[in-house]
Amino acid sequence: MNDTNPMLEMRGVGKWYGDFCALYDVNLKLQRAERMVICGPSGSGKSTVIRCVNRLEEHQAGQILLDGVELTEDTRNIERVRREVGMVFQHFNLFPHLSILDNLTLGPIRNLKMPKKEARELALHYLERVRIAEQAGKYPGEMSGGQQQRVAIARALCMKPKLMLFDEPTSALDPEMISGVLDVMVELAGDGMTMICVTHEMGFAREVADTMVFMDRGEIVEVGPPSEFFNNPTSDRARLFLSQILSHH
Amino acid sequence: MDHAAHSEVEPVSRKRPPRKSLLLTRKSPLIDIAQLIAFVGVLVWLILAGAQAMEYNWQWYRVDRYIYRIIDGEFIPGPLLRGLGVTIEITFYSMIITLVISLATALLRLSGSVSGRLVATVYLEAIRNTPLLIQLFLFYFVLAPIIGIDRFWAGVLCLAFFEGSFGAEIIRAGLQSVPRGQYEAADAIGLTRRDRLRFIILPQAIPLILPPMTGLVISLIKHSAILSVIAVAELTTQGLDLISETFMAFEIWFTVGAIYLVITVSLSLLVSWIEHRAAIGR
Ligand SMILES: Nc1ncnc2c1ncn2[C@@H]1O[C@H](COP(=O)(O)OP(=O)(O)O)[C@@H](O)[C@H]1O
Ligand SMILES: [Mg+2]
Numbered sequence: 424m425n426d427t428n429p430m431l432e433m434r435g436v437g438k439w440y441g442d443f444c445a446l447y448d449v450n451l452k453l454q455r456a457e458r459m460v461i462c463g464p465s466g467s468g469k470s471t472v473i474r475c476v477n478r479l480e481e482h483q484a485g486q487i488l489l490d491g492v493e494l495t496e497d498t499r500n501i502e503r504v505r506r507e508v509g510m511v512f513q514h515f516n517l518f519p520h521l522s523i524l525d526n527l528t529l530g531p532i533r534n535l536k537m538p539k540k541e542a543r544e545l546a547l548h549y550l551e552r553v554r555i556a557e558q559a560g561k562y563p564g565e566m567s568g569g570q571q572q573r574v575a576i577a578r579a580l581c582m583k584p585k586l587m588l589f590d591e592p593t594s595a596l597d598p599e600m601i602s603g604v605l606d607v608m609v610e611l612a613g614d615g616m617t618m619i620c621v622t623h624e625m626g627f628a629r630e631v632a633d634t635m636v637f638m639d640r641g642e643i644v645e646v647g648p649p650s651e652f653f654n655n656p657t658s659d660r661a662r663l664f665l666s667q668i669l670s671h672h
Numbered sequence: 673m674d675h676a677a678h679s680e681v682e683p684v685s686r687k688r689p690p691r692k693s694l695l696l697t698r699k700s701p702l703i704d705i706a707q708l709i710a711f712v713g714v715l716v717w718l719i720l721a722g723a724q725a726m727e728y729n730w731q732w733y734r735v736d737r738y739i740y741r742i743i744d745g746e747f748i749p750g751p752l753l754r755g756l757g758v759t760i761e762i763t764f765y766s767m768i769i770t771l772v773i774s775l776a777t778a779l780l781r782l783s784g785s786v787s788g789r790l791v792a793t794v795y796l797e798a799i800r801n802t803p804l805l806i807q808l809f810l811f812y813f814v815l816a817p818i819i820g821i822d823r824f825w826a827g828v829l830c831l832a833f834f835e836g837s838f839g840a841e842i843i844r845a846g847l848q849s850v851p852r853g854q855y856e857a858a859d860a861i862g863l864t865r866r867d868r869l870r871f872i873i874l875p876q877a878i879p880l881i882l883p884p885m886t887g888l889v890i891s892l893i894k895h896s897a898i899l900s901v902i903a904v905a906e907l908t909t910q911g912l913d914l915i916s917e918t919f920m921a922f923e924i925w926f927t928v929g930a931i932y933l934v935i936t937v938s939l940s941l942l943v944s945w946i947e948h949r950a951a952i953g954r
Contacts, residue, residue, distance in 0.1 A: 479856050505862035516857035520875045529871060530861030582861055 428491035430455050430586055430617045431476060437484030438471055445471045446482070447641045453586075456615045460628040460649075463638035464664060469621040472638070473588040476619070477508040490585065506534060509579030513591040515571040517563035523550070523574050524559040527581045535582065542581075549577035553607050569600025573607055587611065589620040623668055629653065637661045719922075728922060735923050738914055755910030756931055762828055762896045762906055767889055769832035774839030781844055792840070799837040804898060807834060812902045827899040835892050842884045846877035879950065886943040890936045897932075907931060
């Protein structure tokens, strides 16, 4: 694709679970190397937005364009999206029956048809970057939550994605584990990775985000640079949310 | 201080209270054994008394030749052992077909396809709500002549379809007990549906599926006795034939029952041993 396309564009995206409207008229644009942080109260549709981007959920209205190509239900289209978009889950979702190394190499070997040896080297490279290279032979159950989440980040990176999605990557972690994961994410942002991160870590957002998105009840209420969003939010809902979350920290 | 005051009122012992058996609370295993002996004794006495009342002529000494004989140092299996061989053969083939049917049905039931779900549901309801004997007659008298198979394969297929309806539910429960996040993570790294099943879901479901599946093998062995109705030469058929020849109904039925018991109990023991090993391996 040509470089003038935004990495991701959402136009009037809507999503319903039965009659319940989880997303309504969501419009977003994400440029290459842009870092976007989405925040908002629980149940506001943050997860749903990013799950629509890699089609873990299907949107029912509007368009989602990834690198200029619209997401459709065509399986080849879905395969492409899954290759180009990496996802990190709140609860890590590592494969418990596979070693750390196998967790990382499975995608490249099966999806990218990469030779085993090359996949192994790639996996070790990324494990090194998330600082757990010595534990490649372990199983997820033998690691702390923070380590597991860093493995999950490495697993997503092994697919060499153009866009990384993070869904509250630190909210299931013990407090002392959080900074290790955030460090890895900051580093990734520094390397120019395009990313969307759902998080309540406002320190991280201030440091890394180019764009803050605030959602409430399935709608985007505010979009803007963090300096504006944190210092003078325009909506009452965002003000209320910020006062709650910042007083808490 | 506070603690001391409290313990004066009600002294708390740090020793673990004795374990209680969940089923029966009894003091000595001797009582258990005594009860077992009494129970078996009464049972044996009832049988012997009954046999005596009908003037039954016990001829246990004639039974062993129907299990096996040794002629000129050569081991010759008798009708009962040969019957057991056929029973095992039936169980083996039926179980393989049962697994295929179970997996296919479970996947259809979980699939998004309406017609697939309908086929699976009709199959499950039909098998579960009709007697096994009628199914056997349908397979033997209707299906077998149409597709040209003999009584052995008609029986094997019938049993496989019957047990498959239970196997499908076992596999479905196993697949559903793998958390949704595992499916999503597999999708997120771009695995195809097939790879997702093969590398992520089945490896996690199989340890859960295995124990109830062995239960299914055991019921398969027991249910295979019904093939005596269509004269497949398995263990029960051999027993029936022997009794009509020798009139030793008590001895033969006890022996046949004991052979089934030995096979099924050793299978259960094997499974619990494997489970135990797997649990240690974790
Ligand atoms: N699979 C689903 N079925 C029905 N409702 C759902 C489902 N997933 C999410 N929802 C609903 O959609 C809304 C948005 O959910 P979500 O995107 O997970 O919110 P957030 O991540 O902001 O907490 C919530 O009200 C949630 O209850
Ligand atoms: Mg969420």
